[in-house]
Amino acid sequence: MSADTGETPVVESARRKRTRDRLIDAAYDVFAEHGIAAATVEQITEQAGFTRGAFYSNFESKEELFFALADRENQVRFDRLEAGLTAYLPERGQITTDQISGIVRDFLGLQPDNRSWCLMQSEFQMLALRDPEVGKTYISGENRAMSMLGARLDELVAMVGLRFTMDSRELSQVLGAIYSDGITRVMLAGSSNPGPDTIDEVSDTIARIVQAFTEPIPA
């Protein structure tokens, strides 16, 4: 296609990325307003100011667009976690439960978009449960994310002379489950600006688990 317009692949690729980003932004708004099942490709392209053709030259389906949205949202949260971890990195071999709680509490400090995102994830998970093909893509995406997180956590704790006593992928899955469960309970309790108590509770639980499965690397 770049041959037709005479554009270089670099320009084409930057433009393509902008188009994709605008479609993902639009999808976020449309999914949040109407729900994923009810949202149509037309609503998304209209919101983004594109044609259906632009949509289908970038995404095969609404589901594929959701996966792109999820990748972006996960990356934002991953970067934020990593920044928090790096900022708090303690002295060698001295990470305490309180320090871990602090990192998690900061990370859990719910952004304004979290309620929408939490709803979207719940709905998408349900759609994935009903559709085996979507389910398989969903679960391999999650497995990839957990392996990435686990590997990064391994590197980070090794920097301060620590290591996990549970496989880091498994530990990431555990922490992810407690985190999702905690966020969901905060949301269910009926507040999009949850009080400090609930967040502190989830943070302390995560900190206790991390502490229980961390040990100094023997000299």
Added chain:
Amino acid sequence: MSADTGETPVVESARRKRTRDRLIDAAYDVFAEHGIAAATVEQITEQAGFTRGAFYSNFESKEELFFALADRENQVRFDRLEAGLTAYLPERGQITTDQISGIVRDFLGLQPDNRSWCLMQSEFQMLALRDPEVGKTYISGENRAMSMLGARLDELVAMVGLRFTMDSRELSQVLGAIYSDGITRVMLAGSSNPGPDTIDEVSDTIARIVQAFTEPIPA
């Protein structure tokens, strides 16, 4: 109402329980087939062979019926867990990770209804996230269940001279989160008869967490 029919309160109450049970059975089938949001009170009463009047003299709404269904399903799982725990109770102070894995593996052995129930729970959680009133009832029900489970686990491990080093309600919440996450991943992976590997993985994780937060009661 029992004055009109001349029945004793005991008979009335037994009949009332049968009516409620039949409505709950019918709701399970209708929710499983159509989803909770799409299901109507008419579909449920028709399936149960009752009138709308019978429905509304027992339940205020579809949501209240779902809570009654959830109570019953949770009780079944709770009883099954307790039976498993009692059967496996080890020698005093000697519970091992392998024994805990065994109990959890048996408990996780998915019944035929688990896929439907997992879908229903996901959908209901989403409805609860969207409706603050339903959300509050949902979360207090879950908190009650977790406190009950925690208290029972305390008693059970005390019988073999052990105690938890984490508050048992908090521990129950953690185990519940890992369990739900595990079941959901098994379902997402696309099988209603998941292979032994996945169940073993979840069981081992839960066992490791329980082991890490259990200690002998000092003499």
